[in-house]
Amino acid sequence: MANRKEKTFRFIIVGGGIAGVTCVEQLSSQIPSADVALITASPHIKTVTKYRQVSKTLEEFDVEEQASSVLEEKFPNLTVIHSAVKSLHTRSHSLETTDGRVFGYEKLCICGGGRPKLLTQENPYVLGIRDTDSAQELQKRLSKAKRIVVVGNGGIALELVYEVEGCEVIWAVKDKAIGNTFFDAGAAQFLIPSLEADKPEKDAPCKRPRYTTEEPAPGGSHTFTADRNARRQGSSSTEAGSALGPDWHEGIVLQGSEQGTRRVSLEYQCEVEKIFTSEELLNSPPQTLGHENGSWPVYIKLTNGKTFGCDFVVSATGVVPNTEPFLHGNNFALADDGGLQVDDHMMTSEPDVYAAGDVCTACWEHSPMWQQMRLWTQARQMGWYAGRCMAAQVLSEPIELDFCFELFSHITKFFNYKVVLLGKFNGQGLGSDHELLVRCTKGLEYVKVVLSGGRMVGAVLIGETDLEETFENLILNEMDLTPYGEELLNPNIDIEDYFD
Ligand SMILES: Cc1cc2nc3c(=O)[nH]c(=O)nc-3n(C[C@H](O)[C@H](O)[C@H](O)COP(=O)(O)OP(=O)(O)OC[C@H]3O[C@@H](n4cnc5c(N)ncnc54)[C@H](O)[C@@H]3O)c2cc1C
Ligand SMILES: NC(=O)C1=CN([C@@H]2O[C@H](COP(=O)(O)OP(=O)(O)OC[C@H]3O[C@@H](n4cnc5c(N)ncnc54)[C@H](O)[C@@H]3O)[C@@H](O)[C@H]2O)C=CC1
Secondary structure, three states, rough: HHHHEEEEEEEEEEEHHHHHHHHHHHHHHHHHOOOEEEEEEEOOOEEEEEEEOOOOOEEEEEEEEEEEHHHHHHHOOOOEEEOOOEEEEEOOOOOEEEEEEEEEEEEEOOOOEEEEEOOOOOOOOOEEEOOOHHHHHHHHHHHOOOOEEEEEEOOOHHHHHHHOOOOOEEEEEOOOOOOOOOOOOOOOHHHHHHHHHHOOOOOOOOOOOOOOEEEEEEEEOOOOOOOHHHHHOOOOOOHOOOOOOHHHHHOOEOOOOOOOOOOOEEOOOOOEEEEEEEHHHHHHOOHHHHOOOOOOOOEEEEHHHOOEEEEEEEOOOOOOEEEEEHOOOOOOOOOOOOOOEOOOOEEEOOOEEEEEEHEEOOOOOOOOOOOOOHHHHHHHHHHHHHHHHHHHHHOOOOOOOOOHHHHHHHEEEEOOOOEEEOOOOOOOOOOOEEEEEEEEEEOOEEEEEEEEEEEEEEEEEEEEOOOOHHHHHHHHHOOOHHHHHHHHHOOOHHHHHOOO
């Protein structure tokens, strides 16, 4: 293998998602003379645009799918190779792509992302959503659907149940309340009425979809075949595209086959017992069907004893890191969640191999206010920091863990409300050693503060609260807030002035 190397690059980055592209940009700007290669399985790359630092740690940006030539024009020493990595040989510092080419590297950064952790891999009626292709497939299947079942209680499920119209949605969650990965039962109660209300009038529609599939076919339409879908469902990681992100649903139409608005029924505290096809049901005892009549293409039996027929099931049940092609024959240490373990310099356990984004698991000793979540913001931050670490090592410069890893922060939107999460927003890891202060105005805002030892350690802000910067400062300053008690959330006090 070592002798077959077509070229040896100083830096190779694998993956054209946010983590990989940010890493490339950072390296290419810091060491413009270095030969850098970006190897990616997807036809387009994802770039951060309209980046805005909202406060010390909160950031907002858009993501655009672009042709890789845009990046190559910006950085003359960059080569983008559109192929998937098939095997990696850390001992010879080389890797092979699926089109049979072999490249050497001095330093490598793996940014291969993740793939949906599906309820089942083999069932064509169970869909996951990850990349542009899978979102388009969802749109196509939904346009003919009367009823779907959404399983999962995290980001994708929250977005999907709110957006889908013209189709009945059965939403099965394991927990007592909705949105357990992002907030608590109180916030869930605040949000639930939005599921029953009509969606507010949309702002002007996106002039241009943020996400596209492959280049349009000559007739101008996108094509999908059963075979293509089967391969994706079969989770071939070499075919994975980059993950979607905020506003992914704005570029596609989430409309079922019927007229009318949203219709969501919730099934709490249940998991999936079995997924049947209609053929399997023909041979099942009649009680298996419950109140269903046998005319749906697929049936899902939940652990609460109910069975629902539907057109398809969306498995919105999390992500698994895409480590497959990188593992074999190497000695990567893996974390419990299957991610490549990285230290505080984004280095894996293999020499000269770094990793960033969804594929990795941060295994340094975290700041007490930070935790990893597989989010777009963290993919950007990790890619950026990995690029800086790789450059620093080559230039023999010292580097310290970046400030962005001091405090967990995330801005997003659920049910058309702005949602800001700070620090240990759900009291993660605090056990009973914390107290909560809550302020809630129905339909307007939900503010929750997590206090530990009199200090603010986390917050959930839903609505236009305008509190994020002040609360971020209070968390970072570790100020003893005991004297203020519940006044902290008194709506008649301008808290910003209070702490100035
Ligand atoms: C539907 C959806 C909505 C989301 N919404 C939000 C949100 O609102 N806010 C937020 O913060 N986050 C959101 N996320 C999460 C966010 O999109 C991801 O955390 C982030 O994009 C991960 O970036 P990444 O670069 O690590 O991985 P990815 O974007 O998955 O990129 C991985 C790249 O690696 C390539 N690749 C994989 N294997 C190989 C191989 N063997 N060889 C070569 N290339 C390979 C892929 O083609 C791809 O280009 C969402 C995710 C989904 C699926
Ligand atoms: N606005 C945002 O910030 C958004 C972020 N995302 C990110 O995209 C990625 C993918 O999103 P999701 O798939 O929603 O993952 P997620 O990690 O947000 O949520 C997964 C959910 O599935 C549940 N689950 C896991 N296994 C299950 C099972 N067998 N049966 C029933 N429930 C099960 C979990 O309890 C959890 O509620 C995540 O990293 C997420 O953070 C996605 C959409 C929006």
